Amino acid sequence: MKKFNLIIACLGIMCASSCCQTQKQQDNMENQVIETIMARRSIRKYKAEPVDRETMMKILECGINAPSGQNKQSWEVRVVDNPELMAQMSQAMADGHPGMEFAKECFRGAPVMVFIARDLSYDFSPYDCGLLAENIMLSAWSLGVGSVCLGSPVRFLMNSPQAMDRLGFSEGYTPIICIGLGYPDESPEAKPRDAGKVKFID
Secondary structure, eight states: OHHHHHHHHHHHHHHHHHHHHHHHHHHHHHHHHHHHHHHOOBOOOBOSOOOOHHHHHHHHHHHHTSOOGGGOOOEEEEEEOOHHHHHHHHHHHHHTSTTOTHHHHTTTTOSEEEEEEEETTOTTHHHHHHHHHHHHHHHHHHTTOEEEEESHHHHHHHTOHHHHHHHTOOTTEEEEEEEEEEOBSOOOOOOOOOGGGOOOOO
């Protein structure tokens, strides 16, 4: 009987220990998510170091696991990480906007260009693409990869049939968000946020 009670006590201790460990892991995971969100910064200066395809696939997998209306996944993503092609894309965007030299430098030297297009047939696709972009930027940061979310390349692409043809988006899709990705070569401070814009309604 004593042996049986001892076994039961040991099992109880093991179970309690396992539950505590699981709770601790969950707490750590929650903290990691919050820390990533609060630590992420927009990066506008990058190291001349490529982001390998394996890391990019992890980031993009996180991106396409973002929520979307009716699970339509109303986005298409094109990734350009070949330096020669990136230079061609930058030049094509600049050629489409004579006198706007910024068009050539808008990705801030990031070694990866990500172009996200929305499905024009679905009204809520801009929101889906925004959620996708946020997942990409947060997951990238968690892996030590910086990002900058860009709107200006979208405008530059509209005047560049050459660049649009090269990206090869499906018919009915149009670019809406671009992201530059790479290893940060700066550590910008967080800009202040206006918490007064958040209110509880009782």
